Amino acid sequence: MSVQERKERERADRERLILATARELAEQDGWDAVTTRKLAERIEYSQPVLYSHFRGKREIIGAVAIEGAAEMATALRAATAAADGPRARVAALARAYLGFAARCPAVYDAMFRLDGGLPFAREDTPEPLKDAFAALLESLGDVAGDGVHPGLFTEVFWAALHGVATLTRAGRLPPEDTERRTELLVDRLAVL
Amino acid sequence: MSVQERKERERADRERLILATARELAEQDGWDAVTTRKLAERIEYSQPVLYSHFRGKREIIGAVAIEGAAEMATALRAATAAADGPRARVAALARAYLGFAARCPAVYDAMFRLDGGLPFAREDTPEPLKDAFAALLESLGDVAGDGVHPGLFTEVFWAALHGVATLTRAGRLPPEDTERRTELLVDRLAVL
DNA sequence: CTCGATTGTCTAGCGATGCTAGGATTGACC
DNA sequence: GGTCAATCCTAGCATCGCTAGACAATCGAG
Numbered sequence: 001m002s003v004q005e006r007k008e009r010e011r012a013d014r015e016r017l018i019l020a021t022a023r024e025l026a027e028q029d030g031w032d033a034v035t036t037r038k039l040a041e042r043i044e045y046s047q048p049v050l051y052s053h054f055r056g057k058r059e060i061i062g063a064v065a066i067e068g069a070a071e072m073a074t075a076l077r078a079a080t081a082a083a084d085g086p087r088a089r090v091a092a093l094a095r096a097y098l099g100f101a102a103r104c105p106a107v108y109d110a111m112f113r114l115d116g117g118l119p120f121a122r123e124d125t126p127e128p129l130k131d132a133f134a135a136l137l138e139s140l141g142d143v144a145g146d147g148v149h150p151g152l153f154t155e156v157f158w159a160a161l162h163g164v165a166t167l168t169r170a171g172r173l174p175p176e177d178t179e180r181r182t183e184l185l186v187d188r189l190a191v192l
Numbered sequence: 193m194s195v196q197e198r199k200e201r202e203r204a205d206r207e208r209l210i211l212a213t214a215r216e217l218a219e220q221d222g223w224d225a226v227t228t229r230k231l232a233e234r235i236e237y238s239q240p241v242l243y244s245h246f247r248g249k250r251e252i253i254g255a256v257a258i259e260g261a262a263e264m265a266t267a268l269r270a271a272t273a274a275a276d277g278p279r280a281r282v283a284a285l286a287r288a289y290l291g292f293a294a295r296c297p298a299v300y301d302a303m304f305r306l307d308g309g310l311p312f313a314r315e316d317t318p319e320p321l322k323d324a325f326a327a328l329l330e331s332l333g334d335v336a337g338d339g340v341h342p343g344l345f346t347e348v349f350w351a352a353l354h355g356v357a358t359l360t361r362a363g364r365l366p367p368e369d370t371e372r373r374t375e376l377l378v379d380r381l382a383v384l
Numbered sequence: 385c386t387c388g389a390t391t392g393t394c395t396a397g398c399g400a401t402g403c404t405a406g407g408a409t410t411g412a413c414c
Numbered sequence: 415g416g417t418c419a420a421t422c423c424t425a426g427c428a429t430c431g432c433t434a435g436a437c438a439a440t441c442g443a444g
Contacts (some may be wrong), residue, residue, distance in 0.1 A: 036431060046394050048433075057431065112364060113305075120364045143356055148376065156356070156373050161356030162346070172304060172312045173347055181348050184340065189380050238406075238423045249402065346388060353419095 004027060004059045015053050016071040017043050022060050026106030031061065031114060055117075062116030068107035069128040072100050080139045093139045094161060094182045101165035112162060133158075145191030153189075160185055207245050209235050211259060214252050215301075218298030223253065223306060254308030260299035261320040264292050264325040282382045285331045286353060286374045294356035302355060325350075337383030345381075352377055354377045 018105045021042045025034045036057060040047040079096035083089045101108040110116055111129075119125050137154045144153035164181055167173040173181075213234045217226045228249060232239040246252045271288035275281045293300045303307055303321075311317050329346045334347035356373055358367040365373075 006380070037429085038328065047431090048395095049393070051432070052392085081381060113357070114364070115362075120362075121366050123228065129205070130380075152369060152372060156376050159355030159359050159365065159373070160348070160352035160440080161355070161375075163351030163353070164356065164358055167304070167347075167351050167354055170304070170307075171311075173315050177344060181351070184344065184348050185352075227400080229400085239402090240424095241422070244421085278385070 005018055011053075014043070014045075014049075018050060018053055018060065019063055021027065023064050023067075023107060026064070026110070027104065030043045031109060032104060034060075047089045058115060061110045061114050062118045064107060065114075065116045065118060066126050066128045069109070069126075071104075072097075072111070073128065073132040076102055076135040077138070078131070086143055087186070087192050089139050089189070090143055091182065093136070094163045094186055097136075098165055098178060098182060101169070105169055108165065112152050113166065121142040140190075143190035143192060148191075156177040157185075160189065202353065203245075206237075206241075207237070210242060210245055210252070211255055213255050213282070215259075215299065218256070218342065219296065223298060223301060226252075242272045250307060250309045253302045254305050254310045256299060257302040257306075257308045257310060258318050260296065260303050260316075261297070261324040263296075263323040264289075264303070264318065267292055268324075268327040268331070278335055279378070279382070279384050280333050282335055283378045285328070286378055289328075289353045290357055290374060291371060293361070297361055300357065332382075335382035335384060340383075348378075349381055352381065 036047050076096050079092045081091045083092040138159050140149035140154045144150045228239050245253045268288050271284045272281045275284040332346045332349050333342035
């Protein structure tokens with residue numbers, strides 16, 4: 001069975017290579033620049049090989065989104081763990097979220113802007129996506145305020161962060177005032 | 193000079209037809225379905241005619257965005273004018289904004305999600321875009337709270353609405369609780 | 385060790401896309 | 415009516431995501 005195992009391992013390696021390369025290309029020049037041809041050339045295989053791993057480009061985006069969700073979750077938890085006091089924790093969360101969006105715009109797009117064919121806000125939502133939301137909920141649930149459902153509050157806070165992130169990157173909001181915007185957001189939305 | 197005038201009039205008519213058709217197609221099946229071929233066929237001209245009016249698809253999207261901004265501005269002003277009291281006015285504004293985004297998703301995408309080649313948040317930003325922001329500012333400036341710059345507050349409120357609108361339509365947020373989310377947003381962000 | 389069968393990979397190509405060059409046709413003016 | 419410029423269309427380019435079918439490598443049975 002060792003031959004089989006080696007093959008499976010190699011296949012898994014190649015799949016990781018595909019995702020890493022796709023991500024690299026996307027971060028460099030955006031997802032439109034991630035063509036199946038360019039991707040295939042980079043991994044030194046022909047195009048059809050990609051389709052033996054993923055149904056198509058959409059599924060590649062979806063896979064990157066899941067990867068990214070896991071990373072975001074740990075980034076958020078790391079940021080909030082280092083802060084003390086609810087105010088500082090929420091502020092750290094917001095900064096970490098926007099920092100992730102600014103640092104990895106392609107991954108962020110895969111997660112929240114593009115169609116990766118993933119189910120959201122459902123039972124069959126992939127675990128990493130649920131967990132990323134859970135990471136938000138952990139810090140935001142406490143500051144939802146009386147009579148406000150923590151999940152709903154988290155959704156609203158998340159949406160506000162998402163709006164700032166996307167509008168900023170799309171050039172709709174000047175990036176200089178990001179810090180003041182997050183301060184305002186934290187101070188107004190969170191009940192401390 | 194009457195011949196010239198007629199020609200210019202016909203040209204302007206055709207340009208309006210192009211935009212209306214593009215918008216119709218986009219609202220039906222999304223902007224990806226708005227191909228230059230399909231668009232040309234619908235207006236009963238050949239493809240190159242489109243390029244005598246617009247530099248390309250991007251510029252068509254930009255033109256639709258400008259149209260949409262004007263409509264959104266009037267929709268927002270109509271909604272806020274009918275409300276009395278600052279709380280009701282802000283709530284009406286939020287509802288009108290999200291209503292517009294839900295009713296005209298393609299136009300909304302053209303305005304805030306896609307690349308229409310338009311400059312934003314600058315001096316040379318097209319007037320309708322500035323005016324749409326002004327429409328937001330008119331109702332939100334009063335509830336920014338002491339010591340908070342009205343423009344900054346408007347940006348944040350807008351970003352929050354934008355986040356709710358896009359995440360909802362992308363299937364990231366269940367649409368049922370939209371009303372509760374806007375209530376929360378209004379109550380927390382606005383200083384009454 | 386040989387020889388089918390299976391697995392893996394690649395070449396080549398399909399239908400679409402946005403966009404454009406260059407020829408044809410129309411229509412205004414003298 | 416003839417000339418010329420403006421107008422429009424046919425045809426095609428490069429590129430896209432994706433796939434069929436040929437080819438080569440590998441495996442297991444005799």
